[in-house]
Each structure stands twice: as C-alpha cells, then as structure tokens.
Amino acid sequence: xxxxxxxxxxxxxxxxxxxxxxxxxxxxxxxxxxxxxxxxxxxxxxxxxxxxxxxxxxxxxxxxxxxxxxxxxxxxxxxxxxxxxxxxxxxxxxxxxxxxxxxxxxxxxxxxxxxxxxxxxxxxxxxxxxxxxxxxxxxxxxxxxxxxxxxxxxxxxxxxx
Amino acid sequence: xxxxxxxxxxxxxxxxxxxxxxxxxxxxxxxxxxxxxxxxxxxxxxxxxxxxxxxxxxxxxxxxxxxxxxxxxxxxxxxxxxxxxxxxxxxxxxxxxxxxxxxxxxxxxxxxxxxxxxxxxxxxxxxxxxxxxxxxxxxxxxxxxxxxxxxxxxxxxxxxx
Numbered sequence: 001x002x003x004x005x006x007x008x009x010x011x012x013x014x015x016x017x018x019x020x021x022x023x024x025x026x027x028x029x030x031x032x033x034x035x036x037x038x039x040x041x042x043x044x045x046x047x048x049x050x051x052x053x054x055x056x057x058x059x060x061x062x063x064x065x066x067x068x069x070x071x072x073x074x075x076x077x078x079x080x081x082x083x084x085x086x087x088x089x090x091x092x093x094x095x096x097x098x099x100x101x102x103x104x105x106x107x108x109x110x111x112x113x114x115x116x117x118x119x120x121x122x123x124x125x126x127x128x129x130x131x132x133x134x135x136x137x138x139x140x141x142x143x144x145x146x147x148x149x150x151x152x153x154x155x156x157x158x159x160x161x
Numbered sequence: 162x163x164x165x166x167x168x169x170x171x172x173x174x175x176x177x178x179x180x181x182x183x184x185x186x187x188x189x190x191x192x193x194x195x196x197x198x199x200x201x202x203x204x205x206x207x208x209x210x211x212x213x214x215x216x217x218x219x220x221x222x223x224x225x226x227x228x229x230x231x232x233x234x235x236x237x238x239x240x241x242x243x244x245x246x247x248x249x250x251x252x253x254x255x256x257x258x259x260x261x262x263x264x265x266x267x268x269x270x271x272x273x274x275x276x277x278x279x280x281x282x283x284x285x286x287x288x289x290x291x292x293x294x295x296x297x298x299x300x301x302x303x304x305x306x307x308x309x310x311x312x313x314x315x316x317x318x319x320x321x322x
Contacts, residue, residue: 024233027233028230028231028232028233028234028235029231029232029233030231030232030233031232031233041231069189069276069277069303070189070190070191070202071189071190071191071192071305072185072188072189072190072191072192072304072305072306072307073189073277073303073304073305073314074189075305075311076300076303110302111301111302111303113300113303115230115276116230116234135298136298136299136300136316137296137297137298137299137316138297138298139237139274139297139316139318140272140318140320141271141272141320142230142234142237142272142274142318143233143234144232144233144234144236145233146233150236153234155297155298155300155316157300157301157303159301159302
C-alpha cells in the first residue's frame with residue numbers, strides 16, 4: 001500500500017532513510033546527516049512525500065516528488081526513492097516509481113528527471129531503465145563514493161505526457 | 162574589473178538581472194519574479210556572487226557560484242551569468258566564465274556543471290563551449306520558452322582539475 005506521508009510517520013521514515021544516507025552510496029547528502037536535516041530534505045522541501053507500508057502497516061519504503069526547477073522548468077518533476085533493506089527484491093521500488101509517475105501526471109508534471117544517478121548503483125539504474133527512463137548523459141566523477149572515490153553519475157529522464 | 166558582490170550593489174545587480182528574468186528565455190525563474198526573490202536566488206543561496214564593472218565603476222554583469230549538489234556532489238560547482246544588454250559582444254561573458262572557473266578552483270571545486278542551458282540560447286551555448294564546456298546530454302522539452310513553447314535544454318559540464 002502506498003499512501004501520502006503523515007508527519008507522525010517521520011520516525012519510521014527516518015529509520016528507512018538513515019542507513020541509506022549513512023552508507024552514502026546513492027544520495028549526495030552528508031552521510032552524517034541528522035534527522036532534522038533529513039526531514040528538511042525529504043519532506044519539507046518536497047512537493048509531496050509518500051510511504052509504502054507492508055501488510056502490518058509498517059513503513060518499508062518512501063519517495064518524494066518535487067519540481068526539478070523553478071517556474072519555466074517546473075513541468076519536469078524530480079523524485080527520490082528509498083526501500084528499506086529488508087524489503088528489497090520484491091518490486092517495491094518499481095511500485096514506488098510507477099506510483100510517482102502517476103502522481104506526477106496527476107499534479108500536472110509532463111516529465112521526470114533524476115539529476116544524479118550514481119553509475120555504480122546498478123540496481124537503481126536497472127530499475128529506472130525498466131521503468132522507461134533513459135540516461136541522457138553521464139557526469140564524469142560527479143559523485144564522491146565513500147568506498148570507490150569519484151564515480152560517474154547519470155542524468156536520467158522520461159517524458160510522461 | 163571583476164570583484165566580489167557587496168550588499169550595496171543589489172540595486173545595480175537587479176537592474177542587470179531584471180530584463181533577463183523578465184524575458185524568460187535563459188533562466189527558469191518566474192518572469193514576474195520580484196527583487197527580493199531574485200536576490201534570494203542570485204545572492205543568498207549562492208556560495209559567492211561577483212560583479213563586473215566598467216571603467217566608471219558601473220556594474221555591467223554578474224555571476225553566482227555554488228555547489229551543484231550537497232556533500233558527496235559538492236565538488237562540482239554550478240554558476241550562472243548575466244551580462245547587461247548594453248555591454249554584450251565585448252567578451253564580458255567570457256571573462257566572467259574564466260573568472261568563475263578560477264574562483265571555483267580556488268574554493269576547491271574540481272568541476273563545473275550547468276543544469277539547464279536553454280538549447281535556443283545560441284550565444285550562451287557557444288560561449289560555454291568555447292570555454293571548454295561540453296554538452297553531456299539533452300533534456301527534451303525541459304524549458305518552457307515564453308515565445309517558442311517547450312524547448313530542449315542541455316546539461317553542460319567541464320572538469321576543472
């Protein structure tokens with residue numbers, strides 16, 4: 001089940017996000033980021049945040065949606081997705097990505113763009129590709145991976161409407 | 162002469178920016194943007210802002226510099242440049258671009274990226290290309306041009322160090 005984020009969800013959402021931010025392998029945020037700054041980035045500066053819950057109602061994944069640019073570029077959405085490690089490999093990320101595209105269309109966005117898809121994040125690249133996104137270009141060394149050093153990042157794009 | 166922005170410069174900087182933002186052909190900001198929101202975008206959310214002055218000390222151009230992404234992507238700078246219409250065609254944009262690259266290196270950035278170079282902005286694309294930037298990809302219809310409708314935008318990138 002995917003539903004809109006409620007402020008009371010934050011502790012559970014943070015528990016999903018924290019290990020991913022701490023690992024620093026897929027999002028550019030400071031791996032030492034605190035709960036408040038993470039909420040600022042994931043919820044407060046987003047147009048909308050959603051959560052996916054399991055059959056017990058526990059939050060297992062989350063995504064945000066926002067305009068990628070101001071006014072004259074605001075028809076292109078940006079989104080970010082995190083699935084809790086224990087819930088991976090079950091299609092949750094695909095479900096979030098499909099949901100985000102429908103939600104984006106409903107809100108009047110006509111395209112979606114990911115600005116910094118870490119090239120070493122093979123699962124992410126495969127998931128967005130199978131959802132119809134294509135890499136429009138490669139940014140050389142644009143991401144400082146904690147284990148691998150400077151790695152390339154892809155800009156991925158999909159026209160929705 | 163290119164020097165650091167001083168808060169007392171704002172009225173002159175806004176006079177340079179305003180016609181460009183109003184035209185809406187090169188920056189994504191709302192063409193109806195007000196002075197306060199423009200200062201927020203050009204000065205307050207930047208790491209640094211610079212101005213170019215003519216021989217009388219009047220401000221004829223300006224640029225901002227900032228990290229393009231948070232922490233793990235913060236080694237890539239982003240910049241934006243505006244030259245007053247009356248000062249165009251005299252190499253001021255090139256001088257700003259060269260200055261911004263030196264300033265970026267001085268501040269520890271190792272690359273520079275432009276996220277939304279409007280493809281119909283031929284003068285801009287030519288200027289950044291001649292400064293060593295290359296288009297790493299094309300975003301279909303990512304900019305709503307007030308006269309031309311949805312036009313493509315380029316992502317341009319240069320490794321500095």
